[in-house]
Amino acid sequence: MNEQVNKSLSTLEILIAQLQSMWEGIIALLPSLVIAIAFLIFTWIVAKFAIRISDKLTAKTSMRPSLRELVDTLVKIAIWTVGLLVSLTILLPDLTPGSLVAGLGIGTVAIGFAFQDIFENFLAGILIMAREKMRIGDYVKCEGIEGKVEQILLRETHIRKPSNELTIVPNSVLFKNPIEILTDQQQRRHEIVVGVSYDTDLEQARTVIREGVQSTDVVDSEKPVDIFACEFNSSSVDFKLRWWSGSAQRDMHESRDFVIRSVKRALDDADIEIPFPYRTHIFKEPLPISSSGD
Structure with a gap:
């Protein structure tokens, strides 16, 4: 019985000694911890002012907004990386730069496997911001x-x-x-297909269609309007119309609206028919022959 009591007392004494040692270590670490926290606050202030300076410098250049944001982010990351490394060195004096770099290397590999998608998107974002294409405001x-x-x-x-x-x-x-940037240039080419009946003079139809397209203000008059006979359809001879107008999505809808209405009006004025697709199929099948001979 006495042996069990002695063992319990010795275990309790060891536990108390360990807790006392940990407390003494925390007390001894407090000055370094306060300095490390103060340095982190200093790092936050430096990063804040550095970003302001970076904004002022990049604002004087012709850099794109996305590229300016990339510069700000890289400046912030660089300052915080240095601040965290210095704070760790202050907090743990035995931590040498060599061991820290080695630990970061092993940690980076482990984190890289765990957060592969996050880092993939992060690097893709840097490359997207750095390249000239796909700006803010583009239609894609x-x-x-x-x-x-x-x-x-x-x-x-x-x-x-x-x-x-x-x-x-x-x-x-x-x-x-692959990504389509529709507004990479101020203008892009639009096209529609319009059909005329088979009894129409195609040269006259081409001239009338061209006049109808060129009569609209939304079509760029400095670039050619293409009108090509492209297909013998079931009920019409089809022309493909191509013209240049604004590259924005609304410009595309507006120019198609104006061109379609203008071409329809011009064809109507010239008495040129735009046939229905099913007109040639009406009465196309032969009438059934009565078996009685009537």
């Missing part, structure tokens, strides 16, 4: 996603659909897949 199409680019962040891009819904797209999707 990619993997069934279509809309106006509102914001480019390091991990994701915000695209506003024409119906006003917001789509948040991971940057890796935009970087790895």
Whole structure:
């Protein structure tokens, strides 16, 4: 019985000694902890002023907004990386730069496997911001996603659909897949198909269609209007019309509206018919022959 009591007392004494040692270590670490926290606060202040200085410097250049944001982010990351490393060195004096770099290397590999998608989107965001194409305000199409680019962040891009819904797209999707930038230039080419009946003089129809297209103000008069006879359809000879107008999505809808109405009006004035697709099929089948011979 006495032996069990002695063992319990010795275990309790060891536990108390360990707790006392830990408390003494915490007390001894307090000055370094306070200095490390103070240095982190100093790092936050320096990063804040550095970003302001970076904004003022980049504002004087012709850099794109997305590239300015990238510069601000890289400045912030660099300052905070140095601040955290210095704070760790203050808090743990035995931590040498060599061991810290080695630990970061092993940790980076482990974190890289765990957060592969996050880092992939992060690097894709940096590359998207750095390249000249796809600016904020561009109208883009990619993997069934279509809309106006509102914001480019390091991990994701915000695209506003024409119906006003917001789509948040991971940057890796935009970087790895083909993307159409419809507003890369001020103008782009639009096209429609219009058909005329088979008894129409095609040269006259071409002239009338051209006059109808060129009579609208939304068509760029400095670039050619193409009118090609492209197909013998079931009820019409089809012309493909191509013209140049604004590249914005609304410009496309407005120019198509004006061109279609103007061409229809010109063809009507010239008494040129735009046939219905089914007109040649009416009474096309032969009448049945009565078996009685009537």
